[in-house]
Amino acid sequence: MYIYNVAKSLGFSFGQKKAKPKASASCADGNEKFPCLRTTLSPTVVNNMKNCIYLILIITCFNCKAQEKKCLDYKTGNFNYVLENRPELIIRTDSTQIEINPITKVEAYSSIEWKSDCEYVMTYTKILNYPEDASHMIGQAINVEIISTDSKGYKVHATSPRIDNILEFVKAEK
Template structure:
């Protein structure tokens, strides 16, 4: 009986463990992300300051205002939207972090459909 209680307690403790989230490490910096474009894996880059994020991908540059809700959640507002979809703010939540990057989920503000991705730290080359 003691063994069953011990095993149950151990499982309960392990299942309650939260993933590591050192989100403040990723509020600013230079990052890299991979994305799929019609079956072709491509790489994009993010340069983020306290108030601005610049993304480069597929020979495009997008700039967004950055507004942190808390240490792990941020809202991006496209500065010069060119399409209707770009006029919608994006809510991003960091789910877990490592020394080299983070896993996140994002959605358009007000929409329930979420997508996930990962970002890694990168070297800014002049």
């Protein structure tokens, strides 16, 4: 009996189940089986939700900052293609580029004209040790745009009337 009295004093009730109250409002279409429920949020809850949304947007903006391309790091130097079937060593100065294939001994010489820090035009000037006549390639220009960089290398989009390729290069080991 003691436990019963303590529980009752704390607000617990025992005995008959209370009937659930019926909904006082029904949906606009008059359907009595599915009454509409209305809830309102307190101004504190609404403000907290707004603050959370603003915080998420700010964090997203910081994470979406475009990675800065460091094209000048690859303006000159020695590079290799990432593709295994392209063993050429590329030696680039500010105005020239030489591609040397160590297996076939083909050497392709090009002039480089920089349009911006991340874009240049490469024009073939001389090709040596090519097994066929390569005179049709002399004077051919290839537009090259550096589209991404990282600490190991860079990726370019190379286009000309004959090609439209995405190529990846790494710094050559010395």
